Amino acid sequence: MKRRRDTTYTGIPRWVAAIAAVGALFVLLPLAAMLGRVNWPQFIPLITSESSLTALGLSLRTAAASTVLCVLFGVPLALVLARGDFPGKRLLRSFVLLPLVLPPVVGGIALLYAFGRQGLLGQGLEVAGLRIAFTTTAVILAQTFVALPFLVVSLEGALRSAGSRYEAVAATLGARPTTVLRRVTLPLVLPGLASGAVLSFARSLGEFGATLTFAGSLPGVTRTLPLEIYLQRETDADAAVALSLLLVVVAVVVVGLSYRGPAPAGSGGRSARVGTPGRVPA
Amino acid sequence: MRPGIRAAAALAAAGLMGCAAAAGLTGCTAPARDAGKTLTVFAAASLQAPFTALAEEFEAAHPGTTVTLSFAGSSDLATQISQGAPADVFASADTKNMAKVGEAGLVEGSPRDFATNVLTIAVPPENPASIATFADLAKPGVRTVICAEQVPCGAATKTLEKETGTTLMPVSEESSVTDVLGKVVSGEADAGLVYVTDAKAAGSKVQAIPFPESARAVNTYPITAVRNGKNKELAADFIEAVTGPDGQRIFRGAGFGTP
Numbered sequence: 001m002k003r004r005r006d007t008t009y010t011g012i013p014r015w016v017a018a019i020a021a022v023g024a025l026f027v028l029l030p031l032a033a034m035l036g037r038v039n040w041p042q043f044i045p046l047i048t049s050e051s052s053l054t055a056l057g058l059s060l061r062t063a064a065a066s067t068v069l070c071v072l073f074g075v076p077l078a079l080v081l082a083r084g085d086f087p088g089k090r091l092l093r094s095f096v097l098l099p100l101v102l103p104p105v106v107g108g109i110a111l112l113y114a115f116g117r118q119g120l121l122g123q124g125l126e127v128a129g130l131r132i133a134f135t136t137t138a139v140i141l142a143q144t145f146v147a148l149p150f151l152v153v154s155l156e157g158a159l160r161s162a163g164s165r166y167e168a169v170a171a172t173l174g175a176r177p178t179t180v181l182r183r184v185t186l187p188l189v190l191p192g193l194a195s196g197a198v199l200s201f202a203r204s205l206g207e208f209g210a211t212l213t214f215a216g217s218l219p220g221v222t223r224t225l226p227l228e229i230y231l232q233r234e235t236d237a238d239a240a241v242a243l244s245l246l247l248v249v250v251a252v253v254v255v256g257l258s259y260r261g262p263a264p265a266g267s268g269g270r271s272a273r274v275g276t277p278g279r280v281p282a
Numbered sequence: 283m284r285p286g287i288r289a290a291a292a293l294a295a296a297g298l299m300g301c302a303a304a305a306g307l308t309g310c311t312a313p314a315r316d317a318g319k320t321l322t323v324f325a326a327a328s329l330q331a332p333f334t335a336l337a338e339e340f341e342a343a344h345p346g347t348t349v350t351l352s353f354a355g356s357s358d359l360a361t362q363i364s365q366g367a368p369a370d371v372f373a374s375a376d377t378k379n380m381a382k383v384g385e386a387g388l389v390e391g392s393p394r395d396f397a398t399n400v401l402t403i404a405v406p407p408e409n410p411a412s413i414a415t416f417a418d419l420a421k422p423g424v425r426t427v428i429c430a431e432q433v434p435c436g437a438a439t440k441t442l443e444k445e446t447g448t449t450l451m452p453v454s455e456e457s458s459v460t461d462v463l464g465k466v467v468s469g470e471a472d473a474g475l476v477y478v479t480d481a482k483a484a485g486s487k488v489q490a491i492p493f494p495e496s497a498r499a500v501n502t503y504p505i506t507a508v509r510n511g512k513n514k515e516l517a518a519d520f521i522e523a524v525t526g527p528d529g530q531r532i533f534r535g536a537g538f539g540t541p
Contacts, residue, residue: 118469133470134453216454216465231457234357234432
């Protein structure tokens with residue numbers, strides 16, 4: 001019943017639609033303006049130059065690695081935040097979400113003082129022969145730092161809206177916590193986890209400030225696509241625009257293909273039975 | 283944005299004419315001429331300290347005038363000016379970016395060179411890699427950070443590499459000289475190539491190691507009034523101050539050379 005009403009009711013006031021159109025234009029217009037500045041005859045040579053391909057390859061590799069780290073650390077964090085009950089939970093959530101609102105350059109400085117050569121952990125790592133600064137590892141750390149909250153927010157939202165009824169039932173039937181997690185909880189929130197992972201990947205792909213501050217900029221090692229764009233802009237505006245477009249296309253493809261956004265209430269097989277899992281706070 | 287700027291420019295122009303018209307009747311004296319006026323100066327990031335000092339002196343000498351300083355990389359500033367940013371004066375860290383503004387037809391008269399700058403080696407105070415010469419930077423195991431070739435300090439670095447037949451293997455090629463300095467100050471890098479003025483401004487946080495080869499790559503700083511600027515007379519006065527003895531004293535104090 002509810003679902004029918006939701007999908008057939010289209011009584012959006014015209015003025016709301018008008019403002020929405022302005023909002024959409026605000027995002028689309030700059031992108032269209034950039035499109036108008038692309039040097040099309042040179043576009044393919046520009047984006048297939050050696051430096052561009054090196055930067056793109058590095059960006060895709062590091063963003064994939066960061067996404068893996070985000071899932072590895074983000075899933076437990078989201079579970080603890082959604083299901084756990086302990087003092088200081090709100091504080092923990094605030095800190096985990098902090099990179100969402102921090103300027104990336106601040107994140108870079110903080111990482112520097114933690115993992116840098118003179119940093120809190122960096123000194124010990126240096127003694128152990130592990131060097132992080134100026135390596136690809138530094139890029140991955142910077143990206144994970146800024147992208148982790150996206151996964152945590154998405155997944156925590158999914159966990160909350162899924163509720164814990166099925167888990168409680170599974171537990172009363174004798175399932176151990178790990179079994180409940182593996183067989184009930186995770187399958188239930190898989191769409192939320194997937195969209196969180198995609199968002200993290202996209203955020204990692206766009207990371208700039210923390211990388212610049214913490215990792216440096218060397219072709220093939222630390223110079224990701226955003227850093228390459230920033231540098232090319234100094235001398236070759238055409239190359240910068242072409243690479244920007246490339247990054248936009250990659251981001252649109254990644255997000256468009258996998259991120260479906262909040263599922264409409266009651267849609268989809270399993271979701272229909274458990275309410276609205278996979279609901280992601282936008 | 284654009285129409286807004288144009289409207290502001292028109293208003294300012296109207297104000298000027300009002301003053302000129304009034305001058306015939308009431309006498310618009312020099313101090314009154316400058317009252318409430320704002321001079322917008324776009325200057326290369328490396329000029330921050332001396333230009334800030336100079337602007338204070340200029341404001342004191344021209345009561346009622348406010349000097350607004352905008353510091354950024356020269357190429358960023360050149361792009362902004364070409365796109366119609368409301369600058370009265372442009373001071374670039376190299377001749378290339380001045381030429382870019384010139385190509386856009388926005389240079390008033392011809393630019394004047396007012397300072398020079400050379401590179402120096404900056405190392406952390408304790409000099410962990412025991413750097414003493416330019417060639418030391420190319421030694422294996424030394425973590426050297428330089429500017430990327432696309433920015434002026436990187437172009438100068440490239441020139442030095444060619445001139446001396448040295449090939450540096452940097453751990454990072456930064457997009458601005460401040461980023462190079464930052465990596466040295468934080469101790470991440472063993473050495474960095476920065477301008478003498480940057481090393482001087484960093485004080486005791488870095489140790490500067492001058493090297494004779496640096497004289498083979500000298501950066502020249504030109505300054506110009508911007509054609510579409512609102513305050514032509516003030517802009518001319520400011521450029522006089524920069525190129526005059528007071529300005530030169532400040533620049534020498536900051537480590538700049540004389541062109």
